[in-house]
Amino acid sequence: MISAEGLVHAFTRNAAYLERHLDGLTHADSLVQPPVTGNCILWILGHILCYRNFTLQALGQPPIMPEAARFDAGSEPVTADSPDLPRFEALRAAFDQAQARIFEGIRHLTPEQAVEIITQGSFTLPRAELVMTYMRHESYHMGQFELLREIALSQRA
Numbered sequence: 001m002i003s004a005e006g007l008v009h010a011f012t013r014n015a016a017y018l019e020r021h022l023d024g025l026t027h028a029d030s031l032v033q034p035p036v037t038g039n040c041i042l043w044i045l046g047h048i049l050c051y052r053n054f055t056l057q058a059l060g061q062p063p064i065m066p067e068a069a070r071f072d073a074g075s076e077p078v079t080a081d082s083p084d085l086p087r088f089e090a091l092r093a094a095f096d097q098a099q100a101r102i103f104e105g106i107r108h109l110t111p112e113q114a115v116e117i118i119t120q121g122s123f124t125l126p127r128a129e130l131v132m133t134y135m136r137h138e139s140y141h142m143g144q145f146e147l148l149r150e151i152a153l154s155q156r157a
Contacts, residue, residue, distance in 0.1 A: 010139075011102055014142050022041070022045070022149070027042075030045065045095070049065055049098065050071045052138070053066070054120060058130050059106065059127075060113075068091075109127070115127070
C-alpha cells in the first residue's frame with residue numbers, strides 16, 4: 001500500500017538528489033551536450049518539471065510551469081541556447097515550487113481519492129499509484145544528473 005508518508009519521503013529524496021547534482025551549475029553548464037546520444041541537463045530538468053505538472057494534475061493541483069510541456073517525452077532535444085528556452089535558474093525555482101504543491105496535494109489526498117482509478121495520458125491506475133509511477137520516472141532521470149554534471153564541469157574553461 002502506498003502511504004502519503006512514503007510518497008513525501010520519495011519526493012524529498014529526489015529533491016535531495018537534484019540539489020546535490022545541480023548545485024553550483026549555471027545555465028551554460030545545463031546546455032552541455034553529452035558525448036553520446038542523450039539530453040542535456042536543461043532538457044532533463046524541463047522533462048522532470050513536465051512530469052511534475054502531470055503529478056500535480058493527478059493531485060488536483062495547478063501546474064507550476066505550463067511551458068515545461070515543451071520537454072514532454074519525444075520532444076526535440078535542446079542542442080543550443082535560444083530565447084524561447086526557459087532559463088536553468090527558472091526551472092530550478094519551479095522545481096522547488098512544484099515540491100511544495102506536491103506535498104500539499106498529498107496532504108489533502110483522501111483515502112478514497114488515493115484508490116480512485118483515473119486515466120491520465122496512457123495510464124489508467126489508482127491515483128496514488130499514478131503519483132508513485134511519476135515519482136519513479138523522476139527518480140530515473142535524477143540518476144542521469146550525476147554523470148551529466150561531471151560532463152558539464154569538464155567542459156568549463
